[in-house]
Amino acid sequence: MDTAPPVTETITRRFSCRTYIDKPIPDKERTLLEVFISENKTGPFNTTPKFQLIAAKTEDHEALKGLGTYGFIKGASGFIIGSTVKNLDYNLEDYGYVMERIILFATSIGLGTCWLGGSFNKSTFSQKILAKQDEFVPAVAAIGNIASKRRFFDKAIRWSAKATKRKHWNKLYFQETFDGILLPETIDSFSVPLDMVRLAPSASNRQPWRIIKEKDQNVFHFFLQRTKNYYERNKKMFKMADLQRVDMGIAICHFDMTCKEIGIEGKWTVEGPEIKNLPELTNYLVTWSETTE
Numbered sequence: 001m002d003t004a005p006p007v008t009e010t011i012t013r014r015f016s017c018r019t020y021i022d023k024p025i026p027d028k029e030r031t032l033l034e035v036f037i038s039e040n041k042t043g044p045f046n047t048t049p050k051f052q053l054i055a056a057k058t059e060d061h062e063a064l065k066g067l068g069t070y071g072f073i074k075g076a077s078g079f080i081i082g083s084t085v086k087n088l089d090y091n092l093e094d095y096g097y098v099m100e101r102i103i104l105f106a107t108s109i110g111l112g113t114c115w116l117g118g119s120f121n122k123s124t125f126s127q128k129i130l131a132k133q134d135e136f137v138p139a140v141a142a143i144g145n146i147a148s149k150r151r152f153f154d155k156a157i158r159w160s161a162k163a164t165k166r167k168h169w170n171k172l173y174f175q176e177t178f179d180g181i182l183l184p185e186t187i188d189s190f191s192v193p194l195d196m197v198r199l200a201p202s203a204s205n206r207q208p209w210r211i212i213k214e215k216d217q218n219v220f221h222f223f224l225q226r227t228k229n230y231y232e233r234n235k236k237m238f239k240m241a242d243l244q245r246v247d248m249g250i251a252i253c254h255f256d257m258t259c260k261e262i263g264i265e266g267k268w269t270v271e272g273p274e275i276k277n278l279p280e281l282t283n284y285l286v287t288w289s290e291t292t293e
């Protein structure tokens, strides 16, 4: 049995792959992925989005018929499609968490992936996984064998989203309040999970995650800082889901998996901490606290 690479290595290696070698995912990897999907279903908020791998088993791509990505993706041999229940608290955060776990697993076995929250045909993808009336597909992921050379279009999208860039540490992480400076060298090994959050993918690379650490305690409050009009505009024009909530689930996944791997135990709770002077468009989501038994 092959041993899995460290999650920090997998997170660092992951990127949005939009150009694939047009051939099926090897049987071994496909089976591993299907087993992983069937065994990892629940997010930290206890909702259970449903996921399915739709993969072409031969070059003729019959299984992928109609699953359009408006030219954003070339040669993918499959998609991970999921659905969640509409109007359920934390449905999108859990969706982001569970899908990102699948994406990191796929990365760890050598496959390429790309989250798609806008560039996919919503109705055909929903039909493909037989989403019920009270369910919807907020986003999907393309999956396949990574091509060694990117297309020009792929390079152009990465350039426009500044895909390799991330916001500076001190724009994302704070101590006690949004004015308090959090120095990585003062928080022991916690700088590692925070570094891994910074590498998370996010819709249009907007990186809406903000985290406040409490003074003298290993307690981290997660906030969503929305991009002005992003959701409203994309919903109206493209019927997109609230992708910045999905981004939060992804960030929580990176934090959680990294803590677990480096042996730090903790729990997620929704507490409503009293943080004064929240910046504009910023809302509290959840708190991670270290548990020492």
Ligand SMILES: Cc1cc2nc3c(=O)[nH]c(=O)nc-3n(C[C@H](O)[C@H](O)[C@H](O)COP(=O)(O)O)c2cc1C
Residues within 6 Å of the ligand: 014, 015, 016, 017, 072, 114, 115, 116, 117, 118, 119, 120, 139, 157, 161, 162, 163, 164, 199, 200, 201, 202, 203, 204, 205, 243, 246, 247, 250
């Ligand atoms: C929720 C979500 C939705 C996304 N939707 C799209 C999309 O519709 N089309 C696309 O080409 N990339 C999409 N992306 C990929 C982002 O553009 C990408 O994660 C970001 O630019 C950072 O680049 P990286 O993933 O290579 O680190 C999405 C990412 C996330 C997390």
